[in-house]
Amino acid sequence: MENKQYTTRELFRRFAPYFKKYRFTLCMDLFCAALTTVCELVLPLIMRYITNEGLRDLAALSVKTIFTLGILYFGLRIVDCIAGYYMSDMGHVMGAKIETDMRRDAYNHLQKLSNTYYNNTKVGQIMGRITNDLFDVTEFAHHCPEEFFIAGIKTVISFVILANINLPLTLMIFLCVPLMCGVCMILNFRMRSAFRKQRNQIGELNARIEDSLLGHKVVKAFTNEEVENEKFEKDNGTFLDIKKLTYRYMAAFNTTVKLFDGLMYLVVLVAGGIFMVRGKIAAGDLVAYMLYVSTLIATIRRIIEFAEQFQRGMTGIERFLQIVDADIEIFDEPDAVELKDPKGEISFEKVSFEYPDDHNKVFTNLNLQIHAGEKVAIVGPSGGGKTTLCNLIPRFYDVSEGKILLDGQDIKHFTLKSLRGNIGIVQQDVYLFSGTIYENISYGRPGASKEDVIEAAKRAGAHDFIMELKDGYDTYVGERGVKLSGGQKQRISIARVFLKNPPIIILDEATSALDNESEFAVAKSLGELSEGRTTLTIAHRLSSIRNSDRILVLTDDGIVEEGDHDQLMEQKGIYYQFYETANALK
Incomplete structure (x- = not known):
């Protein structure tokens, strides 16, 4: 995953549009923030009035006046609470x-x-970015505009009120603010870097845990629990070291704030006391000064304390943007149209392909014509590009050179949804979602009736074993289908394709996990399904493709042999060797 870094300004610019839908709530929130701020700033003025009036003429300060001020303040506190x-x-x-x-x-x-993207990105990292990293955004989205708005109001109003009381003393106090902000900004940047490392290491830790837990059977089979513990301990220790660094910066941050707090109080105490002795400030004014400075320092302290949350939120936004800014390599062309009722004629014209991440060439200048309704099998050594060739048809990857045509039209001319919607795939690595058997089969056509789901299961040879299970179609398959055998999972995945009923079918080792009896039953069903449909079959078990219309032998040199089973056996080439070797191993 690309760890692109963003400036604070860029993060704010990209995050701001998310407030648009909630601008009324935001405006009300800021209005309420203004009310609470005003309520807080009135108290020093009340205390200033009472102190000055009491010192000037205590008899003139009536109980009624004090009660009136008390009721006013209580009313403001009610408004503040609401x-x-x-x-x-x-x-x-x-x-x-x-x-x-x-x-x-x-x-x-x-x-x-x-x-x-998924080949090069750990699932644990992705999960961390769309879950944990966004948790702090809730607090950030709420408090960021609120805290800075309140701080701005308090700073401006405090400055105006204090400047009217004594401008020199006010300037002395406020000169400390930019100096404190400058030092804190430096520490903030360091905290951001530490939080970024911390979030990244959390992702690595999640990936390590996921990898170990999902492979727990392999771990136990090789008795490598200690090895996994050591790997985890290393990653866990790295995470601890990063957190130590983060807390070190936070400690320096808080210490700096306390130091400037003390400096500002010292200025009020010494300079304010001198001004009062010389008669340039009244006692009540000095009390108000101290209260306003306390309010100002409390505000700055809130901003400082919010800095940790601020940096967590900014880091979460940054890691979110690293996902949404990841390039979409496979997309609909501007003039793409819906693919409707395809015949299934597929042509590869001078197709070359290399993986975009490592530039590993799979094949060059490949030409292939597959007729509508033809059953084509692809065999060859591992790594020869059989699966890759089939993955190019639904555009899981795009060709590096040349083009692939469907019914005479470049497949890029069709929308991805309609193209893939007309292709049924049974993959070598069977994946079942956590849920019931019924839910996994109906995934092939969401909204399908129960009768259609059962019919698809019957055609895939899955209905009988499903009915033998305690809960039948409502049986929970477990995460990735761990509660079912390999053959059972394979038949459920085949049932999905039966339900989808597409005009083009790709079978990538579709019967590899089946026993002989199940393979025979499924092969019969697949033969029925493939009738009149374009079918590409990748198989190592050559017995399953003998009846194919055409068999292609694909190696690193491209398609080196082509024909039906009898023709290839007569050539006594690579296919012949594969077939004889397979028979010898029986």
């Missing part, structure tokens, strides 16, 4: 909705990425 409740409730809900929107966008983008 506004604070809205901020805590709706503000956080807004943040959660933005997090949800971002996770949806990231997931949708992941659906569009090519096989190349």
Whole structure:
């Protein structure tokens, strides 16, 4: 996964549009923030008035006046509580909705990425980015505009009020602010870097755990529990070291804030005391000064404390953008049209292909014509490009050179959804989703009736074993189908294709996991399904392809032999050697 880094400005620019849907909630949140700020800033003015009036003429300060001020302050606190409740409730809900929107966008983008992306990216890293990394966005989306808005209001209003009381003292205090902000910004950048490393290591840790747990049978079979423990301990230790570095920067950050807090209080204490002795500031004004400085320092402290959350949020946004900015290598052309009722005639014209990540060439200048309704089998040594050739037809990869035609039209001329919707694939590596057998079969055609699902299972030779299970079609298959045997999983995956009923079928080692009896039953069903449909079969078990219309022998040199079973046996070439070797091993 490309670990592109973004500037703070770029992160804000890319994140801001997510507020658009919730601008009313945001405006109300900021309005409530303004109310709470005003309520907080009124108290020093009340204390200033009472102190100055009391020192000037205590008799003039009536109980009625004090009660009136008390009722005013109590009313403001009620307003403050109501506004604070809205901020805590709706503000956080807004943040959660933005997090949800971002996770949806990231997931949708992941659906569009090519096989190349997944070949080079750990699933644990991806999961970390669309789950854990976005958790902090809820707090960030709510508190970021709120905290900076409140800080801006308090700073401006405090400066105006204090400047009217005593401008020189105010300037002395506020000169400390930019100096403190400068030092804190330097530490902030270092914290961002540490948080970035921390998030990346969390992804690595997730990937390590996932890899070990999913391969637990292999671990146990080779008694390598200690090896896995050592690997985990190493990654876990690296994560601890990164967290130590993060806390070191946080400690330096907090210490710096406390140092400047003390400096600002010192200025008020010494300079304010001198001004009061010389009669340039009243006692009540000095009390107000101290309260406003306390408010200002508390505000700055909140911003500083928010800095950790801010950096976590920015890091989460950055890692989110690294997903949504990943290039979509396979996409619909601007003039792409829907593929409707294809006949199934496929042509490879001077096709060359190399994997885009490692530029490993698979074949060069390949030409192949597959007629509509023809049953074509592809055999050859491992690594010869059989699966790759078939993966080019539904555009899991795009050709490097040349073109592939379907019914005389370049496959890039059709939308991906309609192209793939007309191709049924049974892959060598069977994947079942966590759920029931019924849900896995119906995945071939969402919304299909139960009768259609059962009929598909019967045609795939799966119905009988399904009915023998305790819960029948409602049997839970476990994660990746771990509760079923290899043959059972394969037949369910074949049933999915029967249900989809596409005009073009690709069978990538479709019967490799079946026993002889099951293979015979499924082969009969596949023969029925492939009737009148274009079928490409990749097989190592040559007995399953003897009745193919045409057999291609694909090696590193391209298609080196072509013909039906009898013709290839007469040539006594590579196919003949494969077939004889297979018979000798029986």
